[in-house]
Amino acid sequence: MLRTLLLSALMVSPAVAQDEQMMGLQLRQLTAEGNTVVLGAYAACILGKGDVEATAALFTQAGWTRTDDSEMGVTELAGSNGVVAVTLYDGGRICSVTSEVLGTASTESSLVATLALAGWPITPTEGEGGCAAYVMPELGIASLTSSGQDPVCQSDSSSDARFTFGL
Known part of the structure; x- marks a missing residue:
């Protein structure tokens, strides 16, 4: 029995390592000049x-430039190309990737591609206000709305992909 469990663990480990390696390769897009920085x-x-x-x-x-606002409890990260901005808040439980350039349709495609690259099944769920959201197994939920104070589900000109961990 123990032998079977160990063999099973060995069989799973390379796949998990490969998925993290693929995600690591996608990190290279953080220095991209175009819209692929969102990936x-x-x-x-x-x-x-x-x-x-x-x-x-x-x-x-x-x-990227890091700015901490301890009074508000947020960390803001800004890249040089200005396509997206990232805000970490609620002790890191939420990682918000906002864009005032990319609409929700294009960012949803990028989000689904990223989740697939992570090796997860694409499992839609209902997000805030009935907007698009996807399950991140064992981590939480990735949801998508427009950016701004009063987000809507669809926008041609802005987006906010919110990764919420520990749900």
Whole structure:
């Protein structure tokens, strides 16, 4: 019995390692000049797994600027191309990737591609206000709305992909 469990663990480990390796390759997009920077931001949020320091380090190693607001309890990360901005809050439990350039349709495609690259089944669920959301097995939920104070489910000009960990 123990032998079977050990063999099963060995069979699963390479797949998990490969998925993390693929996500690591996607991190290279954090230095992209175009819209593909969103792919790197999604990968960094997932690989950070809700840990502020681990997540922020992935961004700063790629040259992003980190700003901490201890009074508000948020960490903001900004890349040089201005396509997306990232905010970590609630102790890192939420990693929000916002764009005032990319609409929800294109970012949803990027989000689904990133979740698939992570090796997860694409499992839709209902997000806030009935908007699109996807399960991140054993981690939480990735949801998508427009950006701004009063988000809506669909927007041609803005988006907010919110990775919520520990649900």
